[in-house]
Every structure is written in C-alpha cells, then in structure tokens.
Amino acid sequence: MATTLAKAAESVTHAARLENVSKSFAAPGGPQLVLDDISLDVAPGEFVTLLGASGCGKSTLL
Structure with a gap:
C-alpha cells in the first residue's frame, strides 16, 4: 500500500492551483475590478x- 501512495503522490503536480x-x-460608478488575471x-x-495590507484582496483571492 505504501508503494501505491508514493506513486500517487509523485503524479500530483499541484497541491493547489x-x-x-x-x-x-x-x-456606483460601474464595476470595480479588484483581481485581474x-x-x-x-x-x-x-x-x-x-x-x-488590510483590504488588499487576500481573502477575496481565496
């Protein structure tokens, strides 16, 4: 089983993307773009x- 888990872990390229x-x-003045690409x-x-800083978009990104 350990071999299977090791092979599965090797095939993962991203933990998060x-x-x-x-x-x-x-x-009020139209859409406000806060994160871009x-x-x-x-x-x-x-x-x-x-x-x-507070309000810079960290939580919005996540």
Missing part, C-alpha cells in the same frame, strides 16, 4: 502565505 482568477464588484501554483509540501 488558481488560474486566471479575476473578480469585480458592483460600484491572477495565477498561483502551490506544489505538494510547499508552504505559501499571502501577505498584504
């Missing part, structure tokens, strides 16, 4: 953190 993410919100790959075993 965001590809071409965009987000806009309705605003964001892509992110996280490899298995990789540790990633998003840092930024």
Whole structure:
C-alpha cells in the first residue's frame, strides 16, 4: 500500500492551483475590478502565505 501512495503522490503536480482568477464588484460608478488575471501554483509540501495590507484582496483571492 505504501508503494501505491508514493506513486500517487509523485503524479500530483499541484497541491493547489488558481488560474486566471479575476473578480469585480458592483460600484456606483460601474464595476470595480479588484483581481485581474491572477495565477498561483502551490506544489505538494510547499508552504505559501499571502501577505498584504488590510483590504488588499487576500481573502477575496481565496
């Protein structure tokens, strides 16, 4: 069974992937684009953190 799990883990190229993410919100002056074409790959075993000021879009991205 350990061999099967090892082979399965080797075939995984991404633990998480965001590809071409965009987000806009309705605003009085028209749509407000807050994320534009964001892509992110996280490899298995990789540790990633998003840092930024309050309101910069970290939670919106996730």
